Amino acid sequence: MINIDTPEKIVKMKAGLNNLAKGMLRPISRKYDEAEHEYPKELDVFRGMSIMGRKPKKNGDEAGKSKAKDNGEFKVGQNLGTVVSVEEMCWGDAALLLSLPNAGLGNAAISAVATDEQLEKFGNKWASMAITEPASGSDSGSIQASAELDGDEWVLNGEKIFVTCADRCDVAVVWARVKGVEGSSAIKSFIVEKGTPGFKLEHLEHKLGIRASDTGTFVLNNCRIPKANLLGGDSEKKKKTEGFKGVMKTFDNTRPMVAAMAIGVARAAIDFTREQMEEAGISIDYSANPNNVSSLLKEFYMMEANLEAMRLLTWRAAWMADNEEENTLEASMSKAKAGRYGTLITQKCCELLGPMGYSRKFLAEKWMRDSKIMDIFEGTGQIQHLIIARNILKLTRNELK
C-alpha cells in the first residue's frame, strides 16, 4: 500500500540524529574546513558506530539483513535508516560524515559483498574505496591498474586517485584488472592493508569543498596481497557478487546515500535561510497564491519543494533496496535529482542571503562548496542521466554512449 507519511519511528530517529549533528558536527564544521586534512579527533567517539553500511555480521545472519517487514509492524530497513541518518549527519557537516571512522565507501562495499571470513577480518577496519585513476574517471570499465595471481598472492600495480579517507583508512578496496582476462569481467576489487610493501599514499588533494575529508592518491608498485583478499572471494561460487558487476551493484545502495548527503547539505542551507528570513520579519505562509508572493518567497518555496522531491526519490530507492526490489533506475534518479538540485539550492541560498551568503563568517558559502561534490562523486550527474536513459529507453551501452 502506498503510504509515505513519515513514520513516527523515523521522526524520532531524525530528531535524535539531528541533535547529535547539531551538538557534535556543527560546532567543529568551520574548524576542519579551515584545517584541511587534519584528523577531526572529536569524531573518535563515533568509532564502532554504524552510520554507513551494516555492522560486521555474518552473511545469512537474519539480524544483519535489511528486511523491512516483520510481523506487520513497520521497521526502518537498513538502507532507509542509512539515508535518514546520512541526511541528518550531513545537515551537521558532510565532510565530517565522510571522516567518520570506519564509515568509508570501502566499508559499504565490504558490507555488501564480502565473504564471512573477510567480514570477520576486515569488518571492523576503516576501509576506503580506490577506483578512479588519472585516465579513468566515469568510465570505470577502463581502469588500468593490474592484478596478477602469483602463487598464493595477488600482485597489484597502478595508480589510484581521489580516494576518500586515503590517509585515515586502515585498508583500501582497490579495483584492478586481472591480467589475462578480457572485458569488464576482468575487473575485480581487492582489499589492500595499509603498510603492505609497495602500497603508498602519494599525496592528499586540496579541494573546493569537503575539505575535512582526506582525499588522496595511492600508488601500487608490485604490491603483494594474500589471494584471500579478493573481495567477495572466488567468483565461481558467488555469482551475485561477480567482479565488476558485483561492485557496480554496490552503487545501487551507495548512490541514494550520496543523494542523502546532498539533501542534508541543501537542508542546512534552507534552514539557515529560513531563520534569517524569519528574523527579518518575512513570514512563511503555505497558503497564498505563489504568483502573488515575493520573488524571494517563491524561490524559497520552490527550494523546499525540490528538497522534498529529492528526499522522496531517495527514500523510495532505499526502501526498494530494503524490500529486495531492483532499484538501479531509482537509485540513479535520486542521485541525479539530488546532486543537481542540492547544488542549485545551496547556490540560491547564498544568493538570497546576500552578504551573509558570501562571508566565511557563516556556513552558507561552505555548504555551497560542499554540495558541489554530490553531483560529481559516485557517478556524476551526467553518468546518472546516462544510466536512467539507458534504463528507460532500453538501450545498451553501445547504443547510448
Place this chain on the structure above:
Amino acid sequence: MFGFSMSKEQKMVSKEVSKLVKGLVMDSAHEMDENKEIPENIIQKAWELGASVSLVPEEYGGHGMEDSPIESIIILEEMAYGDMAFAVAATSPSLFINPLVTMGTEEQKKTYLPLYCKDSYTPCTLALNEPHFGADVMALKTTAEKKGDSFVINGAKCFVPMGDKAGHMLVAASLDGVNNLFIVAGDNPGLTVSEREKNIGCYALPSFEIEFKDCLVPSKDRLGGDTGCDYARFIQKTRVGMAAMAAGIARASYEFAKGYAKERVQFGEPIANRQSIAFMLAEMSYEVDSIRLLAQKAASELAAGKDVSRSSYLAKMYAGEMSMKVADYGVQIMGGHGYIREYPVERYYRNARGIALLEGMAIV
C-alpha cells in the same frame, strides 16, 4: 504501514481506470479537443467507475467506502493521463460531493447528495477561481453578507467546469472576512452564466464565468451550517488533486516523447540514441515521479489526518512548475512534429499550463 508500492486493491483501481482511459479516452482526445466536446457516453462510462460517489454513505446513494486520498490520486493521475479536459469534466461532481460529505450538515447531505449520486452522471460543480489580477482563493473577492434568513452573494467566478449544466454548485465567498462555501442552485436568478470560456487548454471542457449579483442563498445552505466549514483544508485537498492530475499530464507527455524518440531516425539512428535527447527524457522520467511522490506524500498525510497545509502547497507548486517543464520538453524533443496538433504533446503543453494558474479543478 510505510511503503512506496501499490497494494493489490490500489493496483486494481489503477488498472481499471487505465483500461477505460486507454480504450475510450486517449484515442478520441484529439477529436474531443478539436470538436470542443466530450461525448456523453465517455463521461458516463467514467461516472460508472463510481469514484465520485465512493465515499457517499449508502443511504444517500453512494458506496459508503472509506475516504482514501491515495486512491483518489491514483484515479486522477490515470484520468489526466488520458486527457485533462476529460478528467476535470468527469470528476467535477466530486468538487461538490466531496466537501458535502466531509463538511456538510446532515440536512445538507440528505437534501443534496441523493440528487447527484444517481446511476447517470449529473453535473454539479464548484465556483472558486476569480477573474481578476492577483486572484487568490485564500483571499476571495466574492462576498457573502448575512441578510435576514439569507446570505447575499456578490462577485464573479471563472473557470467553473460544467457551470452551465450544474444543478448545484459550491460557491466560495468571504463572509465577514472568513472564507466559506455556499450551496447555490444553478437556476438561482441571482447568478448569470457567461458564454463558454475560450482558454489556452482543455478545449473540450465546458467552463464558464459566473456573475453573482445580489444572489440570495438561504441560511441553511452555508456549508457546514452556522459554524461554516474548514475551507483551508478543502483548498488543500484540491491542491493535492491537481498535483495528481499534473503527474498524469506529465507522464503522458514523457511517454509519448519517449516512444517517438525511439522511432524517429535522423542521421542514421533513432534520436533516442543521442545524449541530448536521452538526457531530457531521463530528466522527464524522474520529474514525473517527483510530482507523483509529492502528491502521494500529501495524500498520505491527509489519510493520517495530519495538517497538510505545507505538503499540499508544495505539491501543487512543484506540480505546476514541473509538469510545465516536462510538457515543454515533450514538445521540444519532437521538434516540428511536436508543434503540430496531429500529435498530442502540444495539447499536453497547453493543458499543463492550467495546473499552476488554476485552483480547485480536482479534489481528493
